Amino acid sequence: MVQEDYILEAEKLYVSYNEIDIVRNVNFRIRKGEFLGIVGESGSGKTTLLRALMMLKRKNNDIKGNVRFQGRELIGLDEESLRRLRGMEISMIPQNAVTAMDGTKTISSLFHETICMHRDGKIRRRDSDKLASQIMEKMRLEDTGRILKAYPFELSGGMCQRVMIAAAMINNPKLMLGDEPTSALDVTSQLQVIQELELLKSNYQVSMIMISHNLGVISRIADTIAIMYGGRFVEYGSHEDIIRHAVHPYTKALLAAVPDADGKISKGLPGLPPTFEKEMKGCPFASRCEYCIPRCRKELPEDVAISLTHRVQCFRTKELQDDIA
């Protein structure tokens, strides 16, 4: 069985709001311990995709295609089975940990609840505190006794985020989803959170999918990188493929837009991301692409495999590849 080698597989995944597709034909699969980073601008469908992987639905929200977690299809699974998966097998680190925690409850209560929800018998607060302290100490958080007694608003944003990562790890999940976990933090806290995620990757073999608009952050930890534009993975490949041998004009523009050590950006990307409409014609990037040809505005480019790990959605893949060579 090939499927069992993968923790998560998404096939022909479409996610729509009010019958307008926000995520379009996304395909990927990740192995145990693999870190997939999804990069895209605001409005590219990253968060919608991430929420769909956990089957978190809002009103008028529809998910189509296949999402298999350890070979088990998640689309159409009943709410109780999904609940058992969430926080136990698949956990999520939110963008803003302070607001994602209930301000009327202590951190101790957060851990206690997360553990209790996935156990048949009850667990005493003292025991859950002990487990929470252990995991936080492994994440190199100090003064765990004080943290456990604190309310979320009594901790800094960075500390909350790190506590949230510990809480996401408390039940030893197989897959962790990160919704821009560093974007709301200052640079120092960002670094701490990234180091914590690196630690998880090396020590726990947990698979991770993290979305970000920051290619710099993703390129630091990801094994595989997906570049998302207009709800599609326009380029997908290993870290090396994307950072060293990027082909898609959008990926190149993103790489050029990463500031250097002096904070200078060599080249920005003009124009705005596409608005989502019911019928979309042509390549979503066409209007901003300097390599655009008439065909790009009429037809939708499909995946072109460059290597076993690297694929691009562009009609001019061959020419662009030759350019690099």
Next chain:
Amino acid sequence: MVLHKIIMQLLHFVIVLLGISFLTFSILFLSPRNPAELWLAGSDGNVGMISEEAIAEQERIMGLDKPFLVQYGTWLGKALQGNFGISFTYNTPVTEEIAKHMGPTVWMTVISLTVTILLAVPLGVLCAVYKDQLLDNVMRIFSFFGISLPSFLTSIIFLWFFCIKMEWLPVISKGGAIGILLPSVVLILQFVAKLTRQVRAIILEQLEQPYVDGAITRGVKFKNILFGHVLKNSAAPILTCISIYVGLAFGGSAVIEGIFSVDGLGRMAVSSVARLDIYVIQGFVLWVAIVYLVVNLLVDILSAMIDPRIKYNRKSGGGS
């Protein structure tokens, strides 16, 4: 720290009460009608027959011939000693007058608020959870009528149906439990109609908060999210809503009391205004103000007990 807060709050009470009493006194003083004249006219209101001398004499007896500030000062001095003046109409101390009429109003308030809370809070929560479903739609229609029908109309319909058509209850109340039954029901209908919608809106707003999503991603059961998180976060705003009804019930049921002949505070206040019985009005206004202030203080304390963020904001002087 807590004691300091309470002392500050009490000081704030005194200032508010002084302000309210001064304002009420000024408004009554500026009234174009003369309490002495009204007193002499009695219930037939035949003002034309009374001589100027008689009015002046009556003003002197009532203490109305003195300048405004002297009148207010005299009243305030006595009030601080617990003497709120003598009713012009009944010739009894104001405190006694209020105590006499308090019973039915307090009972009506207690009964209507208890039933309202027991009905409206669970109904509001259910309407939010089952938004746009049968119960929510039925409650929306009920609330629409409850809010838009004025209480005097509901009262008259009730009076006609239960007392005249069905003859189940007496038209003129003889006091006691039967007397306050219908007016309490009118109050309950009015309050439940409003509070259910308010609770529904508060719960719906809370259900949209990021911490609910956070709990879902941690695999928390919906039952636990609702009772453990959403209700706790909604408690403070719901309590604030309820506190408004306490004041409304104590002070605002004059019309209902009048229609159902309940000898309560509201009715007392209305008849005192008609006779410009300054001290009784003053006493009533102060009573309502004290009720509001005490209820607000209780809500503040309760909210801080439930939601630690409120305590925290106070400690640090606002903001987190």
